Amino acid sequence: MTFHHALRRRRPVRRLQATSVGIATGLLVTGLLAAPAQAQSSTGASAGPEAPVGTAARAVGDAGYEPGPCPKTPEPVEALKEARCGSLTVPENRAKSTGKTIKLGVAIVPAKSATPKPDPIVWLAGGPGDDAVGEAKMAIDGGLNRDRDVILMSQRGTYSAEPNLLCPNIDRFNAQAVGLVYDAPSTERLHVEATKACHDQLAARGIDLSAYNDPESAADYDDLRTALGIKHWNLYAISYGTHLALVYMRLHPDGLRSVGLDGILPPSKGGSALTWSSARQGFDGLFKACADQPACNKRYPHLSATFDKLVRDLEAKPVTTTVKLPGSDKPVKVVLDGGALVNWMTSATHVAPQVPIALDELAHGKPQRIAQQWAGGKLSPQAMDRVAHGLVYGVFCSEWTPYESKEEALRAGQDAFPSFPRSVQAQAPQLTFLRPDCDVWNVPAAPHSIRDVTRGDIPTLALSGSFDSQTGADNGPYVARTLKAKVVTVPYEPHVVFATSKCAQEITVSFFDTPAAPKTACLKSLEPPKFETGP
DSSP, X not given: OOBOOOSSOSSOOOOSOSOOTTOSSBBOOOOOSOOOBOOOOSOOOOSOTTSOTTSSOEEETTXXXXXXXXXXXXXXXXXXXXXEEEEEEEESOTTSOOOOEEEEEEEEEOOSSSSOOSSOEEEEOXXXXXXXXXXXXXXXXXXXXXXXXXXXXXXXXXXXSBSBOOOHHHHHHHHHHTTSOTTOHHHHHHHHHHHHHHHHHHHHTTOOXXXXXXXHHHHHHHHHHHHTTOSOEEEEEETHHHHHHHXXXXXXXXXXXXXXXXXXOOGGGTTHHHHHHHHHHHHHHHHHHHHTXXXXXXXSTTHHHHHHXXXXXXXXXXXXXXXXXXXXXXXXXXXXXXXXXXXXXXHHGGGGGGHHHHHHHHHTTOOHHHHHHXXXXXXXXXXXXXXXXXXXXXXXXHHTGGGSOHHHHHHHHHHHOTTSOHHHHTSOTTOTTHHHHHHHHOOOOOOGGGGOOOOBOOEEEEXXXXXXSSSOTTHHHHHHTTSEEEEEEETXXXXXXXXXXXXXHHHHHHHHHOTTSOOOGGGGGOOOOOOOOXX
16 A cells, blocks of 8 residues: 555654555555565674675676665655665666666665674665665664664655656646545546556656566565575565565565564455455454543544444535645645545554544544544645556555456455445546556556465564554464564554554564564553543
8 A cells, every 4th residue: 555644643653655646545455476485584794894795886687786875855854864875776677688787776774883783774664665764763763773784675666667667647637536426436537647647657668567576676676685695584564565565575584584564465356345344343443442441432422333334424515614724824625535544544553642533523523633634644745746557556466456346356355344335436546547547558467376385484573453444453463374474553543553552663673683572571561542532
């Protein structure tokens, strides 16, 4: 999911999405035919004390690393000031002998320890379409570079890669769409027009859109490891990055010491059914937390039923209002229908304490709080000119839609939320109009092996939040069935727990120290949020 930018969070964290035209909250990816993962658990050596990793040029096969300036980021990133940087050049399409190459930015943030471990941690960003280099602050603030270097590379097509597959016209459409009925046929037409315009302008630049997918990205990372002279390293992946990590584990397991997965999106399940199930789990987790808290339950009884009724009522009769966003006096028109409310709720679990009062206000004719949050996520500077929409569709349209029928997608919505109107059930959260978008994107389906389950004995940490409505917590046990995995669900936390939970950060850092026995004692002291209650 590019899985959409979240609303305001308790800590500065990755956005859930600067949404792709075909997505409304923030998503995740797979791999091709490969032997079961069988990683060695020994650590690997770096380039040596006289040549720190990332300071020497090296070519291996068709790939080459060259030291150089740090990759560009939308804003200055303090964590990159001490980084060793450069770029990796790889073939655009390894299946075609065109000789065309692409360049991916690389930043290596050094460990704080004077005696760092030899196996660095590689950060895989969310999205699809987010640039890992821009997430350096989250990785470093969470302590990942305590005694290991942290490596961040711009995934092919993302912000600091050459070429990048950004499409500002899609960002502008997303901003405009807050004033349209979310799932109306007229909105779909404009939505698909924006997607096609993105496709056409990228194709006109000579970009091979069929080459921007998980198998190619996984090969890029393995080429980087070899070009840097690293025998083994670790992965930490968030959101969609877990999709890519699971593909990487299946296709290139030998260089992996351990893998952390946070906000898990299994490639074998990617599609509308997963997003509907995840929404159900996250919503129910939040509603139950309110019901378990006497003050919240007394003030907002039957919160789940209130939400369901609002979805039905708004889908039958949308509400139109105007709001002003922080930093602007310009009024913004916002239309809230049932589909918009579902997608707002998918991100709103990041601001869980506000959800009961926001729904109650809406039920009593006061839509401004929800409307402002809904519009704010689409019109913020962080939602503009950052997401590689070409990579979004490259992944979803080759790896997801070919393997889930329209009927299966609808049935998943009906199973998860049987009381919702059919028009809402037909558009999965975060994946609105994805199928017609993929029709115009027109890339070949990935081999069916992209849907294979990842198997192996690489030590794995499967982290989820009980409020995660984008990648449900049941994905942890699901991937653990075929992996050597420790499953941890952090209570009361939304999508990407590393971003919001100090406990999750402690568990993660301890996992990389001792993958067989991460320290999870902090879970016992976690308390539910205190929900806001109005008059």
